[in-house]
Amino acid sequence: MPENGAAPSAAQILIVEDEAHIRKFLRIALEANGYEVIESRRGEEGLDLALKHSPSLIILDLGLPDIDGQAVISRLREWCETPILVMSVRSDEREIVRALDSGANDYVTKPAGIAELLARIRVLLRDQDPDQSETGIVECGTLQIDLARRLVTQDGALVRLTRKEYELLRLLTIGAGRVLTHEELLAEIWGPEFARETHHLRVLVSSLRHKIGDDPGAPEYILTEKGVGYRLLAES
Amino acid sequence: MRLKRINWRGVLIATIGVLAAAAMAPILQRLPHANLSLLFMTAVLLVAARYGLGLALYASILSFLIFNFFFTPPFLTFAVTEEGDVATLVFFLVMASLTGHLAARMRDEIATRKTALERISLLEGFNRQLAGAASVAEVLRMIAARVSEVTGKTAFAVLPGAAPGDPPAQAVNGTDKVPGIDDIMRAASGDEHLPGWSVVSLKSHQGRSTYIGVQTDTLDGVLRNLVSGLGNQAIVALDRALLVNDLAKQRMASERDQLRAALLSSVSHDLRTPLASIIGSASSVVELDGSLSQANRKALLEAVLSEAERLDRHIQNMLDMARLAQGELILTPDWVDLRDLVASAGRRLRALPAANKVRVEIEPEAELIHVHGDLIEQVLVNVLDNATRYSPEDGVIRVHAYVSEPWIFIDISDQGPGIPEADRERVFDAFYRVISGDKQTGTGLGLSICRGMIRAHGGDVSAHACVGGTGCLIRIRLPRSPRP
Numbered sequence: 001m002p003e004n005g006a007a008p009s010a011a012q013i014l015i016v017e018d019e020a021h022i023r024k025f026l027r028i029a030l031e032a033n034g035y036e037v038i039e040s041r042r043g044e045e046g047l048d049l050a051l052k053h054s055p056s057l058i059i060l061d062l063g064l065p066d067i068d069g070q071a072v073i074s075r076l077r078e079w080c081e082t083p084i085l086v087m088s089v090r091s092d093e094r095e096i097v098r099a100l101d102s103g104a105n106d107y108v109t110k111p112a113g114i115a116e117l118l119a120r121i122r123v124l125l126r127d128q129d130p131d132q133s134e135t136g137i138v139e140c141g142t143l144q145i146d147l148a149r150r151l152v153t154q155d156g157a158l159v160r161l162t163r164k165e166y167e168l169l170r171l172l173t174i175g176a177g178r179v180l181t182h183e184e185l186l187a188e189i190w191g192p193e194f195a196r197e198t199h200h201l202r203v204l205v206s207s208l209r210h211k212i213g214d215d216p217g218a219p220e221y222i223l224t225e226k227g228v229g230y231r232l233l234a235e236s
Numbered sequence: 237m238r239l240k241r242i243n244w245r246g247v248l249i250a251t252i253g254v255l256a257a258a259a260m261a262p263i264l265q266r267l268p269h270a271n272l273s274l275l276f277m278t279a280v281l282l283v284a285a286r287y288g289l290g291l292a293l294y295a296s297i298l299s300f301l302i303f304n305f306f307f308t309p310p311f312l313t314f315a316v317t318e319e320g321d322v323a324t325l326v327f328f329l330v331m332a333s334l335t336g337h338l339a340a341r342m343r344d345e346i347a348t349r350k351t352a353l354e355r356i357s358l359l360e361g362f363n364r365q366l367a368g369a370a371s372v373a374e375v376l377r378m379i380a381a382r383v384s385e386v387t388g389k390t391a392f393a394v395l396p397g398a399a400p401g402d403p404p405a406q407a408v409n410g411t412d413k414v415p416g417i418d419d420i421m422r423a424a425s426g427d428e429h430l431p432g433w434s435v436v437s438l439k440s441h442q443g444r445s446t447y448i449g450v451q452t453d454t455l456d457g458v459l460r461n462l463v464s465g466l467g468n469q470a471i472v473a474l475d476r477a478l479l480v481n482d483l484a485k486q487r488m489a490s491e492r493d494q495l496r497a498a499l500l501s502s503v504s505h506d507l508r509t510p511l512a513s514i515i516g517s518a519s520s521v522v523e524l525d526g527s528l529s530q531a532n533r534k535a536l537l538e539a540v541l542s543e544a545e546r547l548d549r550h551i552q553n554m555l556d557m558a559r560l561a562q563g564e565l566i567l568t569p570d571w572v573d574l575r576d577l578v579a580s581a582g583r584r585l586r587a588l589p590a591a592n593k594v595r596v597e598i599e600p601e602a603e604l605i606h607v608h609g610d611l612i613e614q615v616l617v618n619v620l621d622n623a624t625r626y627s628p629e630d631g632v633i634r635v636h637a638y639v640s641e642p643w644i645f646i647d648i649s650d651q652g653p654g655i656p657e658a659d660r661e662r663v664f665d666a667f668y669r670v671i672s673g674d675k676q677t678g679t680g681l682g683l684s685i686c687r688g689m690i691r692a693h694g695g696d697v698s699a700h701a702c703v704g705g706t707g708c709l710i711r712i713r714l715p716r717s718p719r720p
Contacts, residue, residue, distance in 0.1 A: 019513060113523075
């Protein structure tokens with residue numbers, strides 16, 4: 001995409017990050033991909049900008065000079081549903097899960113390459129797209145998921161899934177590329193009281209992988225985010 | 237009956253008592269014999285009560301002889317003419333043995349009670365003393381001192397180490413050398429005799445034995461009991477001291493773990509932050525190759541360069557920290573121009589937000605300083621790095637150096653948010669930032685390294701509020717050397 005070839009309704013992205021150099025490369029890379037960029041180095045100012053500009057996406061660092069990034073997520077979620085992509089050097093899984101549980105949509109652990117970051121941004125922005133309804137047919141590699149008729153085929157052949165296996169695949173498909181936390185999946189499939197019973201989920205993921213021929217060592221469809229959750233590998 | 241030695245004092249008193257009765261007798265001459273004999277009986281009774289059976293018998297025989305000599309006809313002879321006098325002698329003897337026996341029992345009883353009472357008060361006093369003991373060493377010292385006091389001999393108290401091979405804790409009261417722990421343990425188990433020492437072993441609730449030794453070949457029953465009594469009380473205090481010890485060790489271990497975790501987190505944060513910029517910028521250049529303007533490409537590459545330099549600074553800081561911690565920092569002071577150091581620190585920081593203006597004011601007498609140049613430059617880099625990081629975009633950083641004998645002061649102030657008074661000392665703690673949540677980058681190790689380096693020069697560094705405004709003032713104080 002040419003640097004100044006932004007679409008007329010260019011998506012606006014807010015960067016809340018205290019590192020000048022990170023803001024810099026994000027701005028250059030995002031603008032080169034046709035996004036419009038606004039930035040802030042502090043949490044409070046970031047919240048103000050989010051309110052004023054209603055951006056399509058917020059890239060948020062957790063370690064901010066004034067208020068903690070986790071607090072920024074909670075406060076944003078009090079009044080808006082704008083997708084939040086957390087970018088942090090904190091690789092501690094508990095931090096990530098906490099951020100996701102309090103409303104962040106996805107995360108990238110620093111340091112990360114720009115390609116990975118752009119892919120995540122595309123997924124989050126596509127999620128926002130109202131055209132993508134739950135009744136469509138989603139293709140993922142050789143897998144075809146018909147959300148309306150609740151049918152899953154692989155290379156044209158029907159894949160027989162149990163109700164829970166289908167539900168898991170459906171959730172991952174809707175999330176397309178976005179990480180879904182263990183807690184989120186457990187609560188959706190088994191109910192909120194099972195939110196801590198991760199072993200149920202492991203067994204279910206294992207059987208689903210088996211049926212769609214996915215190798216956990218070199219996954220084609222379901223990627224394990226250790227200690228956090230799972231995501232469907234979106235085409236990129 | 238205990239009559240091992242003749243109690244000459246008792247004999248004297250008994251004799252005097254009987255003689256006194258005899259002397260009083262003429263005054264009571266008018267009374268009949270039988271009543272007169274009561275006078276002597278009183279003397280015998282008193283002697284019996286005071287000195288027991290032996291002297292009572294002596295007193296009764298003496299009384300009879302005097303009574304017979306002076307007061308019964310024929311007077312002034314020992315001849316016995318009347319049968320009644322024989323009866324008097326027999327009465328004297330019977331009374332003497334009866335009362336003597338009773339008196340002896342009474343005395344024994346009193347003596348036992350007295351010992352028991354003394355022992356109770358001794359143990360109680362010891363207990364009070366032990367209540368104040370905080371450490372194992374202190375408890376052992378108290379045991380040794382008290383046992384030595386009670387027995388009048390050199391005494392020791394030994395607690396073998398927790399694991400085989402650990403050195404024992406021990407205390408000794410007296411001048412003699414404590415025998416080896418193995419010898420003591422063998423003596424306590426009765427396998428072997430330890431020449432010159434008697435050993436009492438006591439088991440604590442935690443299953444560890446403590447040994448008390450007294451320098452005597454035999455410890456008689458009473459003393460042995462007393463020593464065990466003291467020991468048993470001390471065991472409680474010893475258990476408590478051991479427990480306190482264990483708790484303190486656990487706490488230290490957990491603090492060490494926390495510090496290690498903080499260090500790891502700090503290292504990963506300080507290294508990853510510049511790496512995030514480097515990888516992000518470099519991958520942008522690679523991925524967006526075709527769509528980048530010349531200016532943007534240059535900006536990205538400059539970011540890669542400056543962040544790599546920053547990474548290098550962090551690594552330098554970590555190495556310095558390790559060297560400071562191990563005491564391996566060797567100073568080689570020389571005369572340097574402070575203006576050069578500030579300029580070179582500024583050059584190393586050129587990559588930091590350029591909008592921050594640095595105003596340098598160095599008074600002429602503060603220009604030349606006698607320091608290890610590289611280290612002071614590193615200090616300036618760290619402090620300026622912090623100042624730029626906390627400054628607002630258009631903030632001014634002021635470096636002001638001046639002399640106030642016997643010091644040279646270098647004040648570096650920024651227009652950032654400042655440091656709350658409560659935290660001004662803590663910012664110099666290594667890893668403080670990590671503990672307080674990594675709201676800023678690259679500050680944790682930096683300031684604590686500054687303090688280490690400046691203190692190595694005989695100076696100090698402290699944080700203050702800026703005079704008349706917001707912001708933080710870091711004051712470096714260096715001793716002023718006489719000019720060459």
